[in-house]
Amino acid sequence: MLELENVRKVYRLGALGRRSLCAVDGVSFAVGQGQIMSLIGESGSGKTTLGKLILRLIPPTSGRILFEGQDIATLRGPALKDYYRKVQGVFQDPFSSYNPIFKADRIFRIVKAEFFPRVGEREWRERVQRALTSVGLVPEEVLGKYPHQLSGGQLQRFLIARALLLDIRFLVADEIISMLDASTRVDVLNLLADLRSQRGLSILFITHDLSLAHYISDGAVILYRGRVMECGRIDKVFGSPSHPYTRMLLASIPRLDQKWEEVEVRLKSQGTPQGEGCVYLERCPMEKTEACRRVRPGLKQVDDDHFVACHCGKEEGVSCASAEARGSSPS
Amino acid sequence: MKENKPRRIKNEFLYFALRNRKLRLGVSIVLVFVFLAIVGPYFTPYDPWAYVGPPARPPSRTFWLGTTMFGQDVFTQFVYGLRPVFLVGILGGGLATFIGTMIGFLAGYRGGWVDEVLNTFTNVVLVIPTLALLLIIAAYLGVRSFFMQALFIGCTAWPWTARAVRAQTLSLKAREFVDLARISGMSPWRIILTEIAPNMLSYLVMVFILQFGGAILNAATLDFIGLGPTRGISLGLMIQIALLWGALPLGMWWWFIPPGLTIALLVGALYVTNVGLDEVFNPKLRET
Numbered sequence: 356m357l358e359l360e361n362v363r364k365v366y367r368l369g370a371l372g373r374r375s376l377c378a379v380d381g382v383s384f385a386v387g388q389g390q391i392m393s394l395i396g397e398s399g400s401g402k403t404t405l406g407k408l409i410l411r412l413i414p415p416t417s418g419r420i421l422f423e424g425q426d427i428a429t430l431r432g433p434a435l436k437d438y439y440r441k442v443q444g445v446f447q448d449p450f451s452s453y454n455p456i457f458k459a460d461r462i463f464r465i466v467k468a469e470f471f472p473r474v475g476e477r478e479w480r481e482r483v484q485r486a487l488t489s490v491g492l493v494p495e496e497v498l499g500k501y502p503h504q505l506s507g508g509q510l511q512r513f514l515i516a517r518a519l520l521l522d523i524r525f526l527v528a529d530e531i532i533s534m535l536d537a538s539t540r541v542d543v544l545n546l547l548a549d550l551r552s553q554r555g556l557s558i559l560f561i562t563h564d565l566s567l568a569h570y571i572s573d574g575a576v577i578l579y580r581g582r583v584m585e586c587g588r589i590d591k592v593f594g595s596p597s598h599p600y601t602r603m604l605l606a607s608i609p610r611l612d613q614k615w616e617e618v619e620v621r622l623k624s625q626g627t628p629q630g631e632g633c634v635y636l637e638r639c640p641m642e643k644t645e646a647c648r649r650v651r652p653g654l655k656q657v658d659d660d661h662f663v664a665c666h667c668g669k670e671e672g673v674s675c676a677s678a679e680a681r682g683s684s685p686s
Numbered sequence: 687m688k689e690n691k692p693r694r695i696k697n698e699f700l701y702f703a704l705r706n707r708k709l710r711l712g713v714s715i716v717l718v719f720v721f722l723a724i725v726g727p728y729f730t731p732y733d734p735w736a737y738v739g740p741p742a743r744p745p746s747r748t749f750w751l752g753t754t755m756f757g758q759d760v761f762t763q764f765v766y767g768l769r770p771v772f773l774v775g776i777l778g779g780g781l782a783t784f785i786g787t788m789i790g791f792l793a794g795y796r797g798g799w800v801d802e803v804l805n806t807f808t809n810v811v812l813v814i815p816t817l818a819l820l821l822i823i824a825a826y827l828g829v830r831s832f833f834m835q836a837l838f839i840g841c842t843a844w845p846w847t848a849r850a851v852r853a854q855t856l857s858l859k860a861r862e863f864v865d866l867a868r869i870s871g872m873s874p875w876r877i878i879l880t881e882i883a884p885n886m887l888s889y890l891v892m893v894f895i896l897q898f899g900g901a902i903l904n905a906a907t908l909d910f911i912g913l914g915p916t917r918g919i920s921l922g923l924m925i926q927i928a929l930l931w932g933a934l935p936l937g938m939w940w941w942f943i944p945p946g947l948t949i950a951l952l953v954g955a956l957y958v959t960n961v962g963l964d965e966v967f968n969p970k971l972r973e974t
Contacts, residue, residue, distance in 0.1 A: 407865070410865075410869050412865050412868060412869070435871070436871040439869050439870065439871045440871075443869060444865075444869055446862045446865065446866065447862075448862055451861050451862045451863065452862040452863055452865075452866050453863055454863045454881055454884070454885070455885070456884055456885060457884075462866065462870075465867065465870045465872065466870055469870050469871045469872060470870075470871065514866075
């Protein structure tokens with residue numbers, strides 16, 4: 356359904372763009388219909404950039420993003436609008452997602468004006484109310500208010516309701532859970548799962564929270580410094596993590612039965628990676644080989660539907676995307 | 687209580703606007719002159735160019751501001767001369783604000799090569815000495831009207847506005863509500879006009895006021911050095927004629943002080959209004 360082919364995004368920095376920052380570096384993966392794919396990584400790993408690339412808010416430096424077989428970079432005018440009818444996003448920060456000088460429900464009116472100009476006023480109101488109810492809000496309590504009068508969780512759910520008004524097939528959910536409190540969190544997660552099973556909605560679930568990712572998704576992509584470290588089916592990535600970074604992430608989940616001191620975590624990176632070697636080199640606790648310093652590891656298959664970018668693995672030369680396309684079934 | 691908040695914000699604006707001394711002072715001065723420009727001509731029976739009395743008389747009961755070297759009524763010239771001042775201010779300042787904001791919006795929002803081109807163009811216009819350019823244009827035109835003058839001033843005064851608006855647009859563009867508007871399929875101009883512009887409305891109002899004052903000053907300068915409109919009367923033209931016929935050495939203060947002082951007062955009042963508005967819009971600058 357949605358496929359990323361070797362997507363790169365390089366930002367030019369400094370005067371005359373002499374320095375460059377590679378936010379996303381050669382990322383390939385695919386999300387099938389009705390699949391929930393988690394994009395996991397620490398801050399600065401390029402998760403949000405990937406989300407924006409998929410929403411076509413920024414153009415990739417190289418590589419292609421295909422939606423239903425079509426390169427989204429070629430979409431113009433009505434075709435682009437049609438794309439947004441099917442592909443929507445919910446952003447990280449609900450507070451800055453609203454124009455502060457207008458009422459919050461203006462986002463619904465924009466959707467109506469842009470996508471459903473012919474729908475009657477009354478019917479539209481009913482649709483909005485239905486969407487709001489399905490995200491667990493009481494319409495009378497939240498409509499007609501300004502953004503600063505609503506809580507972060509309410510604003511976040513407004514955004515989800517907005518996406519539901521459209522006939523979406525793919526949702527980019529960028530850290531949508533982090534603003535919600537624990538009780539609504541589960542509701543929203545279950546709502547997403549319901550949408551997947553009822554409408555066949557595919558979701559790219561961008562998060563840094565591994566337990567949430569495990570709870571909801573079918574597949575996971577572990578991102579580090581813009582590169583895919585490990586990807587594959589969720590039970591395989593979490594069950595038998597093959598990359599030292601994934602193992603470190605899993606080890607750093609706080610547990611009730613363990614004290615923090617007992618968990619050995621290396622969180623600080625020591626400067627930027629130089630030259631050609633593995634991007635994870637300096638933080639890698641494993642024995643470093645010549646290959647680690649010289650060659651940037653590509654994704655290798657370690658199991659069915661499980662790939663890792665580390666020199667310690669065995670097989671060579673398969674991409675996550677091609678394997679996904681070959682036949683991974685939802686759930 | 688909560689429902690009343692938006693209304694309270696509007697009232698809050700009015701509350702501070704009415705209590706701001708600078709704003710009250712500036713607006714009052716401007717309004718006095720607007721009033722004079724509108725009703726003044728009805729209070730005088732004369733034509734601004736007609737020879738109606740004895741020459742070079744100081745202010746008296748019949749000639750409130752005295753007469754010129756040729757016996758024209760200075761008060762008549764003054765009230766008629768106020769009108770083009772406002773005309774050039776509103777047209778020229780408005781045009782400069784319009785061009786500046788549009789170029790600033792476009793450059794800031796589109797970015798990339800559009801920004802490069804527009805920014806270079808803005809910088810080029812910015813470094814051209816405006817007055818020199820106006821002089822050359824004015825000198826080449828045989829027949830000049832106030833409208834033309836406003837047009838020229840408007841077309842040369844916009845660059846700093848474009849730069850400021852571009853910078854503001856750049857920062858607003860990075861906000862997520864603009865991204866949300868984009869994935870709602872809104873067209874760029876709609877995003878600019880309905881999402882970005884309302885957020886800098888207060889700033890645009892202040893830009894217009896500054897451009898208004900700048901245009902008045904520019905027009906007066908052109909008039910004064912003899913490159914003003916070839917027909918009609920304005921405050922700048924009055925000063926020019928007065929000095930040309932030796933009002934200064936002859937001590938005919940009533941001929942050049944009123945128009946000169948008015949221009950100074952008007953432009954000063956506009957700047958004071960601007961500072962006052964800034965304080966009203968920006969809570970950090972409010973007087974206690």
